[in-house]
Amino acid sequence: MSLEENTKFNYLRINTLNWNDLKNIEGVLNNSECTFESLKENPSSKKLMNLIALANPNFFNFVKKQKKINLKIKSTIYKYCVRSVTKAVPLFGFSSSSSNTATTGYYIDIDSEWVRVYIDQHFPTNDLLEKMSTQIRLSINQEYLYDNQGYYYSFNNEEDGRKIIKSSPELEAIVFELEKPITLEKLIIKLTDAYKVNTRDILEILIQLINQKIIIWEFNQKFDSNFQKLLYISKWGNEEEKEKISFISEKIRMLRHKFSIKDYVNLHEYMTTLIDNKKINNGLNVVSAQESQILFEPEDSVLEFLNWIDSRFSLNSNRDTSEYLIDKFGQNTFVPLSKVLNDDRFLNLYFSKPEKRGIK
Numbered sequence: 192m193s194l195e196e197n198t199k200f201n202y203l204r205i206n207t208l209n210w211n212d213l214k215n216i217e218g219v220l221n222n223s224e225c226t227f228e229s230l231k232e233n234p235s236s237k238k239l240m241n242l243i244a245l246a247n248p249n250f251f252n253f254v255k256k257q258k259k260i261n262l263k264i265k266s267t268i269y270k271y272c273v274r275s276v277t278k279a280v281p282l283f284g285f286s287s288s289s290s291n292t293a294t295t296g297y298y299i300d301i302d303s304e305w306v307r308v309y310i311d312q313h314f315p316t317n318d319l320l321e322k323m324s325t326q327i328r329l330s331i332n333q334e335y336l337y338d339n340q341g342y343y344y345s346f347n348n349e350e351d352g353r354k355i356i357k358s359s360p361e362l363e364a365i366v367f368e369l370e371k372p373i374t375l376e377k378l379i380i381k382l383t384d385a386y387k388v389n390t391r392d393i394l395e396i397l398i399q400l401i402n403q404k405i406i407i408w409e410f411n412q413k414f415d416s417n418f419q420k421l422l423y424i425s426k427w428g429n430e431e432e433k434e435k436i437s438f439i440s441e442k443i444r445m446l447r448h449k450f451s452i453k454d455y456v457n458l459h460e461y462m463t464t465l466i467d468n469k470k471i472n473n474g475l476n477v478v479s480a481q482e483s484q485i486l487f488e489p490e491d492s493v494l495e496f497l498n499w500i501d502s503r504f505s506l507n508s509n510r511d512t513s514e515y516l517i518d519k520f521g522q523n524t525f526v527p528l529s530k531v532l533n534d535d536r537f538l539n540l541y542f543s544k545p546e547k548r549g550i551k
């Protein structure tokens with residue numbers, strides 16, 4: 192658990208799973224006949240599997256189909272558990288945020304990369320540019336300038352040190368006008384006045400540059416969520432696209448009102464069918480919140496865990512770990528337990544090989 196502070200408010204980030212959950216889950220995984228059903232029977236491992244479903248629905252469904260859980264799958268599940276127990280870094284439901292006004296629950300939104308891919312594949316760029324010239328803002332893709340040495344190459348302007356791309360007079364003119372982000376409508380007006388080029392020709396050039404990732408576009412307004420962004424662009428879609436987006440919107444509203452893993456996974460599976468991109472594992476994002484009064488564990492549960500880990504682990508029997516701790520903290524010194532348990536290298540040394548913890 193960690194405390195974040197700024198000038199306006201304090202809030203907590205808390206691990207959803209605790210150390211005793213790790214002990215219980217390890218016990219379930221130790222069983223050579225471990226199945227998906229046995230993982231769902233134990234309260235701790237059931238909670239873990241629900242968290243995995245939030246973060247990686249594809250893996251959750253894969254595990255669900257297995258007759259028996261093998262060592263490779265057990266190792267992956269174990270690593271998810273260790274990550275949740277040892278790190279309070281937000282990741283779907285594995286860590287929750289809390290303040291004095293927080294209420295327990297999940298906030299569901301659409302993944303920004305999924306929205307980008309969906310728009311690219313379902314809303315042709317030329318249609319968007321023609322219909323939304325005042326709502327679209329263009330800028331130069333700075334990553335392209337630094338990453339590419341191909342057809343469009345980069346060089347330093349000696350006068351002011353700017354790094355620009357050069358391949359044609361048209362491209363140079365557009366790069367000059369896009370020194371700062373500008374709406375499509377204003378860019379067309381500037382290029383038309385300066386070079387007497389008609390709007391159609393300008394749009395064709397811009398579409399080529401956008402397809403080459405030299406220019407990037409975004410909406411000329413801010414949204415509170417990707418969910419709102421998708422609703423916004425649906426206004427320019429055909430009836431089929433409007434129906435798809437309306438269905439997603441309704442399901443997200445239902446999940447925000449009454450969350451269930453089954454409905455969440457079903458929505459994920461539906462959204463997966465709408466885009467052609469195997470790199471996106473999950474089209475949904477989740478933020479977990481908890482009420483502040485339920486955050487703190489009793490001290491005896493922490494002591495119980497320490498007794499358990501002490502009985503399982505001897506520094507003298509693990510040379511790599513003992514050498515690392517001595518090198519970092521010295522010999523015969525008192526070190527706060529929080530420093531040890533939050534040390535990434537120590538956790539990697541202790542937990543990196545689940546089979547040594549008895550998992551088989």
